[in-house]
Amino acid sequence: xLPRRKNRVEAPPExxxxxxxxxxxxxxxxxxxxxxxxQRPRRFTELKADIxxxxxxxxxxxxxxxxxxxxxxxxxxxxxxxxxxxxxSELGQELKPAIxxxxxxxxRLKELNDTTDTET
Amino acid sequence: xLPRRKNRVEAPPExxxxxxxxxxxxxxxxxxxxxxxxQRPRRFTELKADIxxxxxxxxxxxxxxxxxxxxxxxxxxxxxxxxxxxxxSELGQELKPAIxxxxxxxxRLKELNDTTDTET
DNA sequence: ATGACTGGTTACCAGGAGGTAACCGCTAAA
DNA sequence: TTTAGCGGTTACCTCCTGGTAACCAGTCAT
Numbered sequence: 001x002l003p004r005r006k007n008r009v010e011a012p013p014e015x016x017x018x019x020x021x022x023x024x025x026x027x028x029x030x031x032x033x034x035x036x037x038x039q040r041p042r043r044f045t046e047l048k049a050d051i052x053x054x055x056x057x058x059x060x061x062x063x064x065x066x067x068x069x070x071x072x073x074x075x076x077x078x079x080x081x082x083x084x085x086x087x088x089s090e091l092g093q094e095l096k097p098a099i100x101x102x103x104x105x106x107x108r109l110k111e112l113n114d115t116t117d118t119e120t
Numbered sequence: 121x122l123p124r125r126k127n128r129v130e131a132p133p134e135x136x137x138x139x140x141x142x143x144x145x146x147x148x149x150x151x152x153x154x155x156x157x158x159q160r161p162r163r164f165t166e167l168k169a170d171i172x173x174x175x176x177x178x179x180x181x182x183x184x185x186x187x188x189x190x191x192x193x194x195x196x197x198x199x200x201x202x203x204x205x206x207x208x209s210e211l212g213q214e215l216k217p218a219i220x221x222x223x224x225x226x227x228r229l230k231e232l233n234d235t236t237d238t239e240t
Numbered sequence: 241a242t243g244a245c246t247g248g249t250t251a252c253c254a255g256g257a258g259g260t261a262a263c264c265g266c267t268a269a270a
Numbered sequence: 271t272t273t274a275g276c277g278g279t280t281a282c283c284t285c286c287t288g289g290t291a292a293c294c295a296g297t298c299a300t
Contacts, residue, residue: 017226018151018219024229025222028258031138044277055259060278081267084277094228099138101221102145106137108214109144148288164247175289180248201297204247 021098024069029054030062031099034088037072038096041087071095141218144189149174150182151219154208157192158216161207191215 025031032051036042042050048059063086066072071092077083088095145151152171156162162170168179183206186192191212197203208215 015230016152017223017230018155019226020229021222021226022151031142032136035138045275048277056278057260057280058258061258081276091229091232094225094232098218098221098225101218102141103137105214105218106139106141109140110135110137112211112214165245168247176248177250177290178288181288201246 021095024066024071025095025098027062027065029058030066031102033059033062033066034071034092034095035099035103037086037088037092038099041085044084044086047086066092141215144186144191145215145218147182147185149178150186151222153179153182153186154191154212154215155219155223157206157208157212158219161205164204164206167206186212 025034029051032054033047036047036050044059044063047063048054048056051059063072063074067074070089073087073089073092075085075087077085145154149171152174153167156167156170164179164183167183168174168176171179183192183194187194190209193207193209193212195205195207197205
C-alpha cells in the first residue's frame with residue numbers, strides 16, 4: 001500500500017486583489033527590500049547591510065523572485081569589478097503606496113504605544 | 121550526547137515600523153479578515169463563509185490573536201442561541217488604510233495584467 | 241430523540257520557509 | 271601570494287505554519 005497522497009486541490013483562482021498583491025510583497029524581508037529600494041537603487045551588499053538580520057541566501061532569493069515578478073530591475077554596471085545595482089521597476093513603483101501605508105500604520109502604532117505607556 | 125540546541129537569540133528589538141505593522145497584519149488570512157471586518161461587523165460563520173478556504177481553526181486562531189492585539193473586538197449578543205460578533209476596534213480602524221492600499225495595488229496589478237494580455 | 245447549526249477545540253501531521261555555514265570565481269590592493 | 275570584498279550558490283536541517291479531521295456543548299426545529 002502506497003502512503004496516502006495528500007489531496008492538494010490547489011485553491012481555485014480566487015485571486016482577490018488582496019491575495020494578488022500579497023503574493024508579491026508577502027514573505028519575510030520582502031517589504032523591507034522594497035522599502036529600501038523605493039528610496040533609491042542599491043547594491044547587493046548595501047541592501048544586506050541595510051537590512052539587519054537578512055542572510056545572503058534570502059536576499060538573493062527575494063531579489064530573484066522580485067525580478068521575476070517584474071518588480072525589481074537588476075543591472076550590472078560594467079565597472080571593474082562589476083557592481084550590481086537593484087532598483088524598483090515602474091511596476092515596482094506601484095507598490096510604494098502600499099508599503100508606505102504599512103509603514104505609516106507602524107508609526108501610528110508606536111505613537112499609540114508610547115502615549116499609553118507614559119500617560120498613566 | 122544531547123542533540124545540539126539551536127541558539128535562538130531572537131533578533132534584538134529592531135522594531136522598525138514595517139516589522140511592527142506586519143507583526144499584526146502578517147500571517148495567512150489576517151489581511152482578509154481585517155478587510156471583511158473593515159466593511160462591517162461579522163459573525164464567525166459569516167466570516168468563514170466570506171473567506172473561501174479558511175478553516176475554522178485558522179479563523180479562531182487569527183481572531184484570538186487580533187483580539188489580543190486589541191485590533192478586533194469580540195462581543196456575544198445575548199440572543200438565544202447567543203451569536204458572536206467580531207468588529208474592528210478603534211485601533212483596528214487604523215489598519216484600514218494599509219489594507220486598502222494593498223487592495224488598490226492588487227487592482228492595479230490586475231489592470232496591468234489585463235491590458236498587457238490584450239494589447240498584443 | 242434526532243438532526244442541524246453555531247462557535248468553536250483538539251490532536252495529528254506534512255510541507256515549506258527560512259536559518260547557518262561552507263564554499264565559489266573574480267578582482268584589486270598590500 | 272595572500273588577503274579582502276563583492277555577489278552570490280549550495281547543502282543541510284529545524285521549526286513553525288497551517289491543513290485535515292474528529293469532536294464538543296448548547297439550542298432549536300421536526
